[in-house]
Amino acid sequence: MDTLRELWAFLKVRKKFWLLPIIVISIMLGGLLIFAQTSALAPLIYTLF
Amino acid sequence: MDRSLRVLGISAYYHDSAAALVDNGDIVAAAQEERFTRRKHDSGFPKNAIQYCLAEAGLRLGDLNYVVFYDKPFLKFERLLETYTAIAPQGFPSFQKALPVWIKEKLFQRDILRTELQAIDNNFDGRNRLLFSEHHLSHAASAFFPSPFAEAAVLTLDGVGEWATTSLAVGRGNSLTVLKEINFPHSLGLLYSAFTYYAGFKVNSGEYKLMGLAPYGTPRYADLIRDNLIDIKADGSFRLNMAFFGYLGSLRMINKRFERLFGLKARRPEHPVDPRHMDIAASIQAVTEEVMIRLSRSIAAETGQRHLCLAGGVALNCVANGKILRDGRFDDIWIQPAAGDAGGAIGAALAVHHLHADQSRIAVPTDAMRGAYLGPEFSQRDIEDRLTRAGARFTTLQPERLLTTATESLVDQEALGWFQRRMEFGPRALGARSIVADARSSSMQSVLNLKVKFRESFRPFAPSVLAEDCRDWFALDRPSPYMLLVAEVCDSKRLPLPQGTEQFTGLDKLKLQRSLVPAVTHVDYSARVQTVHEETNPKYHRLLSLFKAKTGCPVLVNTSFNVRGEPIVCTPEDAFHCFMGTEMDTLAIGDSFLRKGEQDPALLQTYQDKFTPD
Numbered sequence: 001m002d003t004l005r006e007l008w009a010f011l012k013v014r015k016k017f018w019l020l021p022i023i024v025i026s027i028m029l030g031g032l033l034i035f036a037q038t039s040a041l042a043p044l045i046y047t048l049f
Numbered sequence: 050m051d052r053s054l055r056v057l058g059i060s061a062y063y064h065d066s067a068a069a070l071v072d073n074g075d076i077v078a079a080a081q082e083e084r085f086t087r088r089k090h091d092s093g094f095p096k097n098a099i100q101y102c103l104a105e106a107g108l109r110l111g112d113l114n115y116v117v118f119y120d121k122p123f124l125k126f127e128r129l130l131e132t133y134t135a136i137a138p139q140g141f142p143s144f145q146k147a148l149p150v151w152i153k154e155k156l157f158q159r160d161i162l163r164t165e166l167q168a169i170d171n172n173f174d175g176r177n178r179l180l181f182s183e184h185h186l187s188h189a190a191s192a193f194f195p196s197p198f199a200e201a202a203v204l205t206l207d208g209v210g211e212w213a214t215t216s217l218a219v220g221r222g223n224s225l226t227v228l229k230e231i232n233f234p235h236s237l238g239l240l241y242s243a244f245t246y247y248a249g250f251k252v253n254s255g256e257y258k259l260m261g262l263a264p265y266g267t268p269r270y271a272d273l274i275r276d277n278l279i280d281i282k283a284d285g286s287f288r289l290n291m292a293f294f295g296y297l298g299s300l301r302m303i304n305k306r307f308e309r310l311f312g313l314k315a316r317r318p319e320h321p322v323d324p325r326h327m328d329i330a331a332s333i334q335a336v337t338e339e340v341m342i343r344l345s346r347s348i349a350a351e352t353g354q355r356h357l358c359l360a361g362g363v364a365l366n367c368v369a370n371g372k373i374l375r376d377g378r379f380d381d382i383w384i385q386p387a388a389g390d391a392g393g394a395i396g397a398a399l400a401v402h403h404l405h406a407d408q409s410r411i412a413v414p415t416d417a418m419r420g421a422y423l424g425p426e427f428s429q430r431d432i433e434d435r436l437t438r439a440g441a442r443f444t445t446l447q448p449e450r451l452l453t454t455a456t457e458s459l460v461d462q463e464a465l466g467w468f469q470r471r472m473e474f475g476p477r478a479l480g481a482r483s484i485v486a487d488a489r490s491s492s493m494q495s496v497l498n499l500k501v502k503f504r505e506s507f508r509p510f511a512p513s514v515l516a517e518d519c520r521d522w523f524a525l526d527r528p529s530p531y532m533l534l535v536a537e538v539c540d541s542k543r544l545p546l547p548q549g550t551e552q553f554t555g556l557d558k559l560k561l562q563r564s565l566v567p568a569v570t571h572v573d574y575s576a577r578v579q580t581v582h583e584e585t586n587p588k589y590h591r592l593l594s595l596f597k598a599k600t601g602c603p604v605l606v607n608t609s610f611n612v613r614g615e616p617i618v619c620t621p622e623d624a625f626h627c628f629m630g631t632e633m634d635t636l637a638i639g640d641s642f643l644r645k646g647e648q649d650p651a652l653l654q655t656y657q658d659k660f661t662p663d
Binding site for chain 2 (some may be wrong): 002003006007010014016017022023026028029031033034037045046047048049
């Protein structure tokens with residue numbers, strides 16, 4: 001819950017409410033992807049994420 | 050009025066995790082996690098580094114006023130989502146890798162950090178004492194606050210943090226104001242990393258190799274790069290042409306179009322280096338220098354400052370740093386020795402001290418990094434106990450006798466492991482965890498590369514030189530204690546090249562003896578100089594002085610105490626194992642001296658394959 005509260009506060013400060021639906025969809029999609037996930041490592045790229 | 054303030058800075062979860070402890074403005078300890086876990090560029094929570102910092106200061110986590118993380122996760126998440134939205138549906142391969150990591154862990158970084166910290170000390174108040182600093186502010190703070198300057202312009206350049214990839218700031222007293230930023234995806238660090246990948250080296254660790262390869266080539270592709278890949282403005286600001294790069298949405302730094310531009314496929318790792326790769330390395334190095342020099346000129350003009358501080362991974366490009374210095378826009382420059390992300394731990398902690406808590410700052414005339422000797426130290430008794438347990442056969446000598454014995458070993462053309470006092474913080478070994486050798490030897494570069502370090506034959510070695518003798522040997526008129534400035538070997542120390550060898554190209558250039566110190570003279574006569582100062586490393590200074598007394602030469606080869614892919618050694622046991630796994634001849638740990646020929650042959654090990662090559 002703390003994280004969600006902080007995320008909401010962050011969106012308010014940054015005035016980026018348009019990101020909210022993208023965050024919701026991303027979290028749902030991300031949850032699905034976790035099941036199919038193998039490795040988060042991508043050795044040929046800078047650690048961008 | 051100032052009050053006592055203790056701050057722990059943490060860098061973690063991307064690359065080069067580290068911790069640094071700042072006690073009332075003094076940097077008392079700093080270490081990278083990789084040194085303890087023995088995993089190069091370890092990105093995990095730096096538990097060992099934190100425990101070391103606390104032990105060094107005699108504190109517990111609960112005694113600290115703040116713990117600060119070196120970047121802001123939500124801002125980074127914002128960058129990721131906006132990028133994926135902007136390029137959808139193209140970025141799905143990257144998106145499907147990134148999202149699970151964020152949803153499982155990174156979005157909850159505060160909770161994860163709190164849990165990890167409370168596992169170290171349950172009394173830590175993770176709700177009120179855990180702060181987050183912006184990535185480039187951490188870098189800028191690491192560059193300015195420990196610098197010897199009361200005020201200075203500050204330039205930070207790296208791959209990417211949250212959004213910023215480049216920032217221009219000005220520091221005055223205890224304030225630090227960011228003036229301009231260049232944001233992702235336009236990044237000089239990522240451009241250099243893209244070429245690192247293209248030349249067949251590992252991204253985020255092979256950039257040094259690309260820089261070392263550059264002098265073998267000619268910058269014949271520089272205009273091609275300027276015309277197609279990067280638009281450089283007069284003030285040094287730049288934009289990349291993303292049509293040639295893959296890192297926005299794929300899992301590659303570059304794409305096919307990039308390869309077609311140069312008419313050459315990306316070199317596969319460990320495959321032979323083609324002369325064209327050398328030219329490409331020379332070209333991207335020239336373009337990088339151009340951007341850095343233009344940026345430094347524009348920040349000099351804009352701020353009127355006479356001093357410049359640098360940090361961020363690109364600031365480890367010591368060739369470019371040397372050129373900025375010689376460009377003359379600044380009276381002096383200072384580069385954070387841990388310029389990469391590890392140094393963000395120091396910067397974040399100092400940012401809390403000076404900016405968040407508004408504590409005053411008095412610039413230390415040398416600098417506040419203590420020579421970068423901020424890591425663990427072992428007592429003589431502890432060294433002997435550890436060596437005995439490891440099965441080492443050693444002789445403990447009087448301190449001066451150890452130095453003369455080590456000097457004799459160097460004069461006899463032996464490769465000496467040199468393990469003394471506190472470990473260095475940052476990527477360079479500076480005479481605390483070093484392998485040293487005679488720089489006058491024409492075969493030493495090849496011997497060290499192939500038999501001791503197990504690395505590519507083209508890679509140059511750096512010299513340590515007595516600070517007071519530096520001007521006699523290198524075209525450098527100021528201290529360079531952190532090996533972050535490149536300067537040319539003085540004309541008086543150069544040797545004439547045999548007739549007909551001017552046409553040598555590529556790796557053939559290596560065969561020529563160019564100076565009185567060939568082991569540290571690169572093919573373009575440059576050297577990555579470390580000046581050694583009696584004040585910060587008296588024992589190493591004494592070793593160089595004795596070597597000079599014997600040979601007339603105040604210069605030694607200094608390379609990090611590790612093999613390719615291995616983190617620099619931390620403990621006496623690490624040093625002994627590395628010693629036994631390579632063709633190092635002798636080893637000085639504290640006052641204990643070891644000779645390879647006297648060791649138990651059963652303890653010799655095959656070391657080369659123990660670490661994944663970087």
